[in-house]
Amino acid sequence: MSAQVMLAQARDHGVQLTGPVPPDTSRQAMAGEGFDISAFTIDWHVHTATCPQGATAGSWREQQDSPGHDVIRIRFPDRTCAIRPVRAKCTRRTSGPRDLVVRPQAEHETLQRARHDQSTEEWKNHYHRRAGIEGTLSQAVRRPGLRRSRYPGLRKTGLQLLLTAAAIDLIRIDAWLTETPLARTRTAPLEALPEAA
Incomplete structure (x- = not known):
């Protein structure tokens, strides 16, 4: 499920959708080491982000990705990323800073919350009930x-x-x-x- 659909259903119909959301496919998240998107603190009001090492982003640009979704590209300054001893945990680039690409605030927060929730046993037990519902619908x-x-x-x-x-x-x-x-x-x-x- 996408964060857009979850937000639209909550806004338009007052319905909270429960279902798996796409995982974070960044190298850091897939490897389970390094700084994935959840490690960064985003200040939506000041339009900046802070990395786990305390560096603050230098630019914040609102744009659209190739499918036409609104995204925000956050870029850290060259000099800040160059001197960090943990650069390998952040980016593979040999030069240049780390870029973060995030959805607008409501979508980003919904997606992060859903990713966290779906890793809990409570969510898995709740979602497991869907198997019986799907069987009933199929039979009907x-x-x-x-x-x-x-x-x-x-x-x-x-x-x-x-x-x-x-x-x-x-x-x-x-x-x-x-x-x-x-x-x-x-x-x-x-x-x-x-x-x-």
Whole structure:
């Protein structure tokens, strides 16, 4: 999920979305060592950032990335990065300073909070419930035809949804009483190929 979608749903509908967000793909974050984006302190009001070694950014430019999203490019001064003894933890460049590219404040903070939350056991247990919900939706689409409304109008469609939910309950009760085994999950075409001898 993207931070933009999470913010839009909260703003427009008052809904808090829960789902995995993309990880930080920087070299530092992937290696688990060095200074990734979360190690920097960003002051959104003064338009500056401070590195873990105390150096302050020299420039702050608002621009757009190649897909057209708003981003902020934060650049540290050449002389500041050149004299740091921990330069290898910050950048691979042999010359030139570290650049940070971040989303606007609301998106950045939402993304950082979501990345932190999804690493906790509480979030994983909460998200694990989605498997049952996805199975229920899949069953409702395949058996009683949840995606199609037979009648026009909100009241009739609402009634159909209630009857669909009741039908799913009856189908599951029947399967439980007759001890019908659970269906096997589908096998992907690549998995179905015989192993090379």
